[in-house]
Amino acid sequence: MSDNDTDTRAEQTQPAQPQSSLQMKPEALPAAFRAFLRDNDIDEDAYTAAFEHLDLRYIRLSKRVQLKEEELGAEFPGIRPVPWCPGFYAMPHTAKLASSALYTNGHVYGMDVSSGAAVTALQIQPGDHCLDLCCAPGAKLCMMSDLSGEEGSVTGVDVSRERLAACRTLLLKYKHDNVRLYLADGRSFSTSAPAPPQPCSCHCRLDVNGSDGDRHGSDDATRDRAQQQQEQQEQQQQQHEQPLQQHGHPRPGRRKIPKRDRMHFVNGMFYCARPLLERYRLDRPAQAVGGGCTCHTHSRLYDKVMVDAECTHDGSIKHIIKYNEWGWDTFERRFFDPHRIETLEALQRQLLTTGFSLLRPGGRLVYSTCSFAKRQNESIISWFLDATPTARLLPADLPSSTPHTHPREQRLKHCIKFNPKVSGTSGLFVAVITKTEASRQQADVATD
Ligand SMILES: C[S@@+](CC[C@H](N)C(=O)[O-])C[C@H]1O[C@@H](n2cnc3c(N)ncnc32)[C@H](O)[C@@H]1O
Numbered sequence: 459m460s461d462n463d464t465d466t467r468a469e470q471t472q473p474a475q476p477q478s479s480l481q482m483k484p485e486a487l488p489a490a491f492r493a494f495l496r497d498n499d500i501d502e503d504a505y506t507a508a509f510e511h512l513d514l515r516y517i518r519l520s521k522r523v524q525l526k527e528e529e530l531g532a533e534f535p536g537i538r539p540v541p542w543c544p545g546f547y548a549m550p551h552t553a554k555l556a557s558s559a560l561y562t563n564g565h566v567y568g569m570d571v572s573s574g575a576a577v578t579a580l581q582i583q584p585g586d587h588c589l590d591l592c593c594a595p596g597a598k599l600c601m602m603s604d605l606s607g608e609e610g611s612v613t614g615v616d617v618s619r620e621r622l623a624a625c626r627t628l629l630l631k632y633k634h635d636n637v638r639l640y641l642a643d644g645r646s647f648s649t650s651a652p653a654p655p656q657p658c659s660c661h662c663r664l665d666v667n668g669s670d671g672d673r674h675g676s677d678d679a680t681r682d683r684a685q686q687q688q689e690q691q692e693q694q695q696q697q698h699e700q701p702l703q704q705h706g707h708p709r710p711g712r713r714k715i716p717k718r719d720r721m722h723f724v725n726g727m728f729y730c731a732r733p734l735l736e737r738y739r740l741d742r743p744a745q746a747v748g749g750g751c752t753c754h755t756h757s758r759l760y761d762k763v764m765v766d767a768e769c770t771h772d773g774s775i776k777h778i779i780k781y782n783e784w785g786w787d788t789f790e791r792r793f794f795d796p797h798r799i800e801t802l803e804a805l806q807r808q809l810l811t812t813g814f815s816l817l818r819p820g821g822r823l824v825y826s827t828c829s830f831a832k833r834q835n836e837s838i839i840s841w842f843l844d845a846t847p848t849a850r851l852l853p854a855d856l857p858s859s860t861p862h863t864h865p866r867e868q869r870l871k872h873c874i875k876f877n878p879k880v881s882g883t884s885g886l887f888v889a890v891i892t893k894t895e896a897s898r899q900q901a902d903v904a905t906d
Pocket residue numbers: 459460461573591592593594595596597598599615616617618621642643644645705706707766767768769805
């Protein structure tokens with residue numbers, strides 16, 4: 459649930475916006491914001507024109523329930539499936555989601571369909587181990603959890619304790635038990651993917667607990683050394699995964715987190731539910747020991763990585779327009795603080811770099827923002843591709859009817875954008891990157 463997505467808290471505290479309030483005059487936009495739009499070649503029209511389809515909101519069905527169209531229609535009149543994103547439905551913005559039985563019973567999620575497209579672009583397969591480096595409050599995380607299934611896992615990381623607590627509430631509500639959450643700075647996150655449940659087929663026999671099997675020695679002394687080494691690594695890791703708040707996500711109106719929803723962190727980590735803990739021994743971060751196997755499975759890199767980076771949120775048009783009522787000074791203070799803008803692009807570059815370093819060769823990484831600004835999107839991607847010989851941009855491979863930018867309008871090949879004027883969704887930039895095998899070959903040579 460990004461700012462593009464239905465936020466349970468916002469929904470409970472803010473009345474649904476009538477359609478008329480989704481329209482405003484250009485002069486009502488604050489000067490700093492208009493200058494930002496001009497500097498970034500962003501069309502002011504997006505905020506000031508009346509768009510009928512901005513009056514839509516979207517839901518996603520939980521994978522665990524089978525609902526008939528009639529059941530959905532009875533609860534949400536006017537609802538219809540989104541043909542290009544399976545499991546998603548569009549309905550009038552005035553539909554009461556938070557008070558509906560389907561929502562309170564955890565059968566549907568409030569999630570913008572552009573966010574759904576970003577997750578779809580990851581092409582998650584059952585059994586995949588996924589990383590979500592800026593996960594809170596967690597709509598994409600929940601979808602990733604559904605897609606990776608019981609044999610897969612999702613590791614969620616966020617720097618904001620408050621937002622991560624909202625994420626945890628969501629995971630508990632929807633009973634996602636293949637997710638672990640970390641309160642950590644995504645720029646320096648280094649915890650590997652969970653250990654595989656089975657010894658892998660490359661004969662190295664590295665077992666579930668991260669200790670070596672036959673090939674790398676299996677006696678008690680070796681195990682003790684491995685365990686010591688693992689504990690040392692864990693301590694070092696925790697030292698640099700302390701929460702940093704300076705890029706905490708701004709949101710209007712803080713809500714006190716109920717006691718039952720507060721997170722109980724153990725050494726900076728919270729594990730969502732027991733099943734994942736039991737399957738993968740997540741009570742300690744999995745580490746390949748003894749410099750052993752370099753096969754994909756045991757290098758413990760992630761199959762899929764989502765970097766839904768912190769940004770200026772200027773593409774969340776419905777959200778931005780609400781500042782007309784909430785007060786633009788809050789917006790200027792929170793989004794356009796000069797220091798924040800200055801450091802934002804560096805943050806985005808670092809998050810992308812870290813996400814990529816944790817991606818396995820051949821895996822897929824999605825970089826997304828809900829900004830229209832080239833400097834936070836295409837420029838970051840171009841910089842990264844220039845700096846990283848093993849990175850390659852891929853087409854998002856979404857269904858052809860997906861209403862994103864036409865290839866002719868793409869500023870950078872394969873990078874797509876959802877423009878609310880055209881798509882009826884919130885604004886979102888999506889780029890898909892893969893890691894070529896070159897890095898794998900290098901790793902193999904190093905261990906030979
Ligand atoms: C666009 S929101 C993510 C929305 C989320 N992916 C979802 O679908 O609900 C960006 C998130 O990045 C987090 N963030 C900011 N700086 C960070 C950092 N250095 N490391 C990790 N997370 C960070 C913010 O707290 C915020 O929750």
